[in-house]
Amino acid sequence: MKTKLTLLAFMALTGAALAAPQTFDFKDPKGINNAGFKLDAPLEAINGSASGISGTVTFDLEHPGATKGKIIVATASLMLPNPMQKQHMLSDKWLDATKFPEITFESKEFKNVQTAGDTTTADVTGTFTLKGVSKEITVPVKLTYMKDKLGQRVPNQKGDLLVIRANFTIKRSDFNIMPGQFEDKVSDIIELTLSIAGASPK
Amino acid sequence: MKRPLRIIAGVLIVGSIAFWAATGANRGWTKTSVPKKTVDETTGLEGIQWQEKFVPGVDFLGAALLGAGFLTGLSFLSRAKSNNPPIETKQ
Numbered sequence: 001m002k003t004k005l006t007l008l009a010f011m012a013l014t015g016a017a018l019a020a021p022q023t024f025d026f027k028d029p030k031g032i033n034n035a036g037f038k039l040d041a042p043l044e045a046i047n048g049s050a051s052g053i054s055g056t057v058t059f060d061l062e063h064p065g066a067t068k069g070k071i072i073v074a075t076a077s078l079m080l081p082n083p084m085q086k087q088h089m090l091s092d093k094w095l096d097a098t099k100f101p102e103i104t105f106e107s108k109e110f111k112n113v114q115t116a117g118d119t120t121t122a123d124v125t126g127t128f129t130l131k132g133v134s135k136e137i138t139v140p141v142k143l144t145y146m147k148d149k150l151g152q153r154v155p156n157q158k159g160d161l162l163v164i165r166a167n168f169t170i171k172r173s174d175f176n177i178m179p180g181q182f183e184d185k186v187s188d189i190i191e192l193t194l195s196i197a198g199a200s201p202k
Numbered sequence: 203m204k205r206p207l208r209i210i211a212g213v214l215i216v217g218s219i220a221f222w223a224a225t226g227a228n229r230g231w232t233k234t235s236v237p238k239k240t241v242d243e244t245t246g247l248e249g250i251q252w253q254e255k256f257v258p259g260v261d262f263l264g265a266a267l268l269g270a271g272f273l274t275g276l277s278f279l280s281r282a283k284s285n286n287p288p289i290e291t292k293q
Contacts, residue, residue, distance in 0.1 A: 044230035
Protein backbone atom coordinates (compact mmCIF):
# COMPACT_ATOMS: atom_id res chain seq x y z
CA MET A 1 0.00 0.00 0.00
CA LYS A 2 2.82 2.35 0.93
CA THR A 3 4.60 1.64 -2.37
CA LYS A 4 1.42 2.34 -4.35
CA LEU A 5 0.89 5.65 -2.58
CA THR A 6 4.50 6.68 -3.20
CA LEU A 7 4.14 5.76 -6.88
CA LEU A 8 0.89 7.74 -7.17
CA ALA A 9 2.48 10.75 -5.48
CA PHE A 10 5.50 10.52 -7.82
CA MET A 11 3.23 10.30 -10.88
CA ALA A 12 1.18 13.27 -9.71
CA LEU A 13 4.34 15.32 -9.12
CA THR A 14 5.81 14.34 -12.49
CA GLY A 15 2.54 15.17 -14.23
CA ALA A 16 2.37 18.54 -12.51
CA ALA A 17 5.96 19.26 -13.47
CA LEU A 18 5.30 18.38 -17.11
CA ALA A 19 2.16 20.52 -17.27
CA ALA A 20 3.73 23.44 -15.42
CA PRO A 21 3.87 26.70 -17.32
CA GLN A 22 7.28 27.57 -18.74
CA THR A 23 8.88 30.97 -18.76
CA PHE A 24 10.47 32.04 -22.03
CA ASP A 25 13.11 34.75 -22.19
CA PHE A 26 12.97 36.87 -25.34
CA LYS A 27 16.45 38.36 -25.20
CA ASP A 28 17.79 36.82 -28.37
CA PRO A 29 21.49 35.91 -28.46
CA LYS A 30 21.28 35.47 -32.24
CA GLY A 31 19.86 38.95 -32.84
CA ILE A 32 17.10 37.67 -35.11
CA ASN A 33 14.20 38.92 -32.98
CA ASN A 34 12.82 42.07 -34.47
CA ALA A 35 9.84 44.37 -34.56
CA GLY A 36 9.12 46.00 -37.89
CA PHE A 37 7.21 49.21 -38.44
CA LYS A 38 5.83 50.88 -41.53
CA LEU A 39 4.25 54.28 -42.12
CA ASP A 40 2.93 55.52 -45.42
CA ALA A 41 4.51 58.66 -46.80
CA PRO A 42 4.20 60.47 -50.17
CA LEU A 43 7.60 59.71 -51.73
CA GLU A 44 8.13 56.27 -50.23
CA ALA A 45 6.85 54.33 -47.22
CA ILE A 46 8.93 54.67 -44.09
CA ASN A 47 10.12 51.15 -43.27
CA GLY A 48 12.16 50.40 -40.20
CA SER A 49 12.82 47.82 -37.54
CA ALA A 50 13.83 47.49 -33.92
CA SER A 51 16.21 44.89 -32.61
CA GLY A 52 16.48 45.67 -28.90
CA ILE A 53 13.85 43.21 -27.76
CA SER A 54 13.56 41.68 -24.30
CA GLY A 55 10.89 40.45 -21.91
CA THR A 56 9.40 37.20 -20.68
CA VAL A 57 6.33 35.16 -21.50
CA THR A 58 4.89 32.38 -19.35
CA PHE A 59 3.33 29.73 -21.56
CA ASP A 60 1.65 26.41 -20.85
CA LEU A 61 0.91 24.19 -23.84
CA GLU A 62 -1.93 22.57 -21.89
CA HIS A 63 -3.50 25.96 -21.11
CA PRO A 64 -2.38 28.41 -23.81
CA GLY A 65 -5.19 30.78 -22.88
CA ALA A 66 -3.45 31.41 -19.57
CA THR A 67 -0.35 32.81 -21.29
CA LYS A 68 1.00 35.95 -19.65
CA GLY A 69 3.93 38.12 -20.46
CA LYS A 70 5.55 41.41 -21.31
CA ILE A 71 7.59 42.29 -24.38
CA ILE A 72 9.90 45.29 -24.26
CA VAL A 73 11.44 47.12 -27.21
CA ALA A 74 14.30 49.55 -26.60
CA THR A 75 13.28 52.81 -28.30
CA ALA A 76 16.89 53.64 -29.19
CA SER A 77 17.14 50.41 -31.20
CA LEU A 78 14.62 51.67 -33.77
CA MET A 79 16.39 51.91 -37.09
CA LEU A 80 15.60 53.67 -40.37
CA PRO A 81 17.67 53.68 -43.58
CA ASN A 82 17.76 57.48 -43.75
CA PRO A 83 19.88 59.01 -40.94
CA MET A 84 17.95 62.28 -40.86
CA GLN A 85 14.62 60.48 -40.56
CA LYS A 86 16.05 58.34 -37.77
CA GLN A 87 17.31 61.41 -35.92
CA HIS A 88 13.88 63.06 -36.20
CA MET A 89 12.09 59.86 -35.12
CA LEU A 90 14.13 59.53 -31.91
CA SER A 91 14.04 63.25 -31.11
CA ASP A 92 11.88 64.79 -28.37
CA LYS A 93 9.30 65.92 -30.94
CA TRP A 94 8.52 62.38 -32.09
CA LEU A 95 9.37 59.38 -29.85
CA ASP A 96 11.60 61.18 -27.33
CA ALA A 97 13.83 58.12 -26.90
CA THR A 98 15.81 59.71 -24.06
CA LYS A 99 12.75 60.34 -21.89
CA PHE A 100 10.85 57.21 -22.96
CA PRO A 101 13.49 54.52 -23.52
CA GLU A 102 11.04 51.60 -23.73
CA ILE A 103 8.02 50.58 -25.78
CA THR A 104 6.12 47.79 -24.03
CA PHE A 105 3.22 45.43 -24.47
CA GLU A 106 1.89 43.56 -21.44
CA SER A 107 -0.76 40.91 -22.00
CA LYS A 108 -3.88 40.78 -19.85
CA GLU A 109 -6.24 38.35 -21.50
CA PHE A 110 -6.26 35.75 -24.28
CA LYS A 111 -9.50 35.34 -26.26
CA ASN A 112 -10.55 33.18 -29.22
CA VAL A 113 -7.81 30.71 -28.38
CA GLN A 114 -7.40 27.95 -30.95
CA THR A 115 -4.73 25.30 -30.70
CA ALA A 116 -3.69 22.88 -33.41
CA GLY A 117 -0.68 20.76 -32.49
CA ASP A 118 2.04 23.08 -31.25
CA THR A 119 0.51 26.20 -32.76
CA THR A 120 -1.90 28.48 -30.95
CA THR A 121 -3.68 31.50 -32.36
CA ALA A 122 -5.47 34.00 -30.16
CA ASP A 123 -6.55 37.60 -29.77
CA VAL A 124 -4.51 39.08 -26.97
CA THR A 125 -5.75 42.09 -25.09
CA GLY A 126 -3.08 44.00 -23.25
CA THR A 127 -1.55 47.34 -22.43
CA PHE A 128 0.60 48.93 -25.11
CA THR A 129 2.81 51.74 -23.86
CA LEU A 130 4.50 54.13 -26.25
CA LYS A 131 5.98 57.54 -25.45
CA GLY A 132 4.65 57.23 -21.91
CA VAL A 133 1.05 56.77 -23.05
CA SER A 134 -0.62 53.45 -22.15
CA LYS A 135 -3.58 52.18 -24.12
CA GLU A 136 -5.44 48.89 -24.11
CA ILE A 137 -5.32 47.19 -27.50
CA THR A 138 -6.17 43.75 -28.91
CA VAL A 139 -3.59 42.02 -31.07
CA PRO A 140 -4.00 38.80 -33.07
CA VAL A 141 -1.03 36.54 -32.29
CA LYS A 142 0.32 33.19 -33.38
CA LEU A 143 2.36 31.19 -30.87
CA THR A 144 4.42 28.20 -31.92
CA TYR A 145 5.82 25.96 -29.22
CA MET A 146 9.00 24.18 -30.32
CA LYS A 147 9.93 21.47 -27.89
CA ASP A 148 13.65 20.69 -27.43
CA LYS A 149 14.65 23.06 -30.25
CA LEU A 150 16.76 25.47 -28.22
CA GLY A 151 19.88 23.40 -28.85
CA GLN A 152 19.52 23.91 -32.59
CA ARG A 153 19.52 27.65 -32.08
CA VAL A 154 21.99 28.03 -29.22
CA PRO A 155 24.66 25.33 -29.19
CA ASN A 156 25.19 23.36 -25.97
CA GLN A 157 21.88 24.49 -24.48
CA LYS A 158 18.89 22.25 -23.91
CA GLY A 159 15.39 23.62 -23.77
CA ASP A 160 12.33 24.74 -25.66
CA LEU A 161 11.50 27.67 -27.89
CA LEU A 162 8.38 29.77 -28.20
CA VAL A 163 7.90 31.73 -31.42
CA ILE A 164 5.50 34.68 -31.42
CA ARG A 165 4.28 36.35 -34.58
CA ALA A 166 1.90 39.30 -34.63
CA ASN A 167 0.76 41.94 -37.12
CA PHE A 168 -1.29 44.89 -35.96
CA THR A 169 -1.74 48.63 -36.36
CA ILE A 170 -1.77 51.56 -33.99
CA LYS A 171 -2.34 55.28 -34.47
CA ARG A 172 0.53 57.60 -33.56
CA SER A 173 -2.02 60.26 -32.55
CA ASP A 174 -3.28 57.88 -29.81
CA PHE A 175 0.18 57.94 -28.25
CA ASN A 176 0.78 61.68 -28.40
CA ILE A 177 3.23 61.44 -31.30
CA MET A 178 2.68 64.69 -33.17
CA PRO A 179 -1.11 64.24 -33.09
CA GLY A 180 -2.81 65.84 -36.10
CA GLN A 181 0.48 67.10 -37.48
CA PHE A 182 2.33 66.22 -40.69
CA GLU A 183 -0.30 63.59 -41.58
CA ASP A 184 0.19 64.49 -45.25
CA LYS A 185 3.87 63.58 -44.89
CA VAL A 186 3.75 60.72 -42.37
CA SER A 187 0.60 58.66 -41.96
CA ASP A 188 -1.20 58.47 -38.63
CA ILE A 189 -1.43 54.70 -38.90
CA ILE A 190 1.65 52.64 -38.00
CA GLU A 191 1.78 49.03 -39.15
CA LEU A 192 3.67 46.85 -36.69
CA THR A 193 5.08 43.36 -37.20
CA LEU A 194 6.51 41.28 -34.40
CA SER A 195 8.62 38.18 -35.13
CA ILE A 196 10.31 36.91 -32.00
CA ALA A 197 11.52 33.70 -30.42
CA GLY A 198 11.94 33.10 -26.69
CA ALA A 199 14.03 30.47 -24.97
CA SER A 200 13.24 28.31 -21.96
CA PRO A 201 16.44 26.48 -20.99
CA LYS A 202 16.19 23.22 -19.01
CA MET B 203 36.05 82.15 -65.25
CA LYS B 204 32.67 81.69 -66.99
CA ARG B 205 33.71 78.57 -68.88
CA PRO B 206 35.32 76.61 -66.02
CA LEU B 207 32.28 77.24 -63.80
CA ARG B 208 29.91 75.98 -66.48
CA ILE B 209 32.10 72.93 -67.12
CA ILE B 210 32.12 72.11 -63.38
CA ALA B 211 28.29 72.53 -63.29
CA GLY B 212 27.91 70.20 -66.27
CA VAL B 213 30.25 67.60 -64.77
CA LEU B 214 28.33 67.82 -61.49
CA ILE B 215 24.98 67.18 -63.21
CA VAL B 216 26.22 64.35 -65.43
CA GLY B 217 28.33 62.81 -62.66
CA SER B 218 25.57 62.81 -60.06
CA ILE B 219 22.97 61.39 -62.48
CA ALA B 220 25.43 58.66 -63.53
CA PHE B 221 26.24 57.83 -59.87
CA TRP B 222 22.53 57.80 -58.96
CA ALA B 223 21.74 55.49 -61.90
CA ALA B 224 24.70 53.23 -61.21
CA THR B 225 23.67 52.72 -57.58
CA GLY B 226 20.17 51.57 -58.45
CA ALA B 227 18.28 54.75 -59.44
CA ASN B 228 16.58 54.93 -56.03
CA ARG B 229 13.46 57.09 -56.38
CA GLY B 230 13.10 57.41 -52.61
CA TRP B 231 15.18 59.29 -50.04
CA THR B 232 18.94 58.83 -49.72
CA LYS B 233 19.87 55.89 -47.51
CA THR B 234 23.04 55.23 -45.57
CA SER B 235 21.97 51.77 -44.41
CA VAL B 236 20.05 49.05 -46.16
CA PRO B 237 18.14 46.18 -44.56
CA LYS B 238 19.23 42.65 -45.32
CA LYS B 239 16.79 39.87 -44.52
CA THR B 240 18.04 36.75 -42.82
CA VAL B 241 16.06 33.62 -42.03
CA ASP B 242 16.58 31.65 -38.85
CA GLU B 243 16.64 28.00 -39.92
CA THR B 244 15.25 26.67 -36.65
CA THR B 245 12.31 29.00 -36.14
CA GLY B 246 11.73 30.25 -39.69
CA LEU B 247 11.75 33.80 -38.35
CA GLU B 248 12.83 36.55 -40.71
CA GLY B 249 15.39 38.82 -39.14
CA ILE B 250 16.63 42.16 -40.42
CA GLN B 251 20.27 43.13 -40.33
CA TRP B 252 21.29 46.63 -41.33
CA GLN B 253 24.32 47.06 -43.54
CA GLU B 254 26.06 50.37 -44.05
CA LYS B 255 25.67 51.34 -47.69
CA PHE B 256 25.21 54.71 -49.37
CA VAL B 257 22.27 54.71 -51.77
CA PRO B 258 21.62 58.16 -53.26
CA GLY B 259 17.99 59.18 -53.64
CA VAL B 260 16.08 62.00 -55.26
CA ASP B 261 17.25 64.43 -52.56
CA PHE B 262 20.85 63.70 -53.63
CA LEU B 263 19.92 64.51 -57.26
CA GLY B 264 18.10 67.63 -56.12
CA ALA B 265 21.14 68.84 -54.17
CA ALA B 266 23.41 68.19 -57.17
CA LEU B 267 21.09 70.11 -59.51
CA LEU B 268 20.88 72.95 -57.01
CA GLY B 269 24.69 73.07 -56.81
CA ALA B 270 25.00 73.03 -60.59
CA GLY B 271 22.40 75.80 -60.85
CA PHE B 272 24.32 77.88 -58.33
CA LEU B 273 27.58 77.45 -60.27
CA THR B 274 25.85 78.35 -63.55
CA GLY B 275 24.35 81.44 -61.94
CA LEU B 276 27.77 82.38 -60.60
CA SER B 277 29.21 82.04 -64.11
CA PHE B 278 26.85 84.75 -65.37
CA LEU B 279 28.07 87.11 -62.68
CA SER B 280 31.74 86.59 -63.43
CA ARG B 281 33.42 88.71 -66.07
CA ALA B 282 34.22 87.27 -69.47
CA LYS B 283 37.91 87.14 -70.33
CA SER B 284 38.69 90.00 -72.71
CA ASN B 285 40.25 89.07 -76.07
CA ASN B 286 41.54 92.65 -76.67
CA PRO B 287 45.15 93.33 -75.80
CA PRO B 288 45.71 95.64 -72.85
CA ILE B 289 45.96 99.32 -73.80
CA GLU B 290 49.42 100.58 -73.40
CA THR B 291 49.81 104.13 -72.14
CA LYS B 292 52.55 106.33 -73.47
CA GLN B 293 54.67 108.14 -71.01
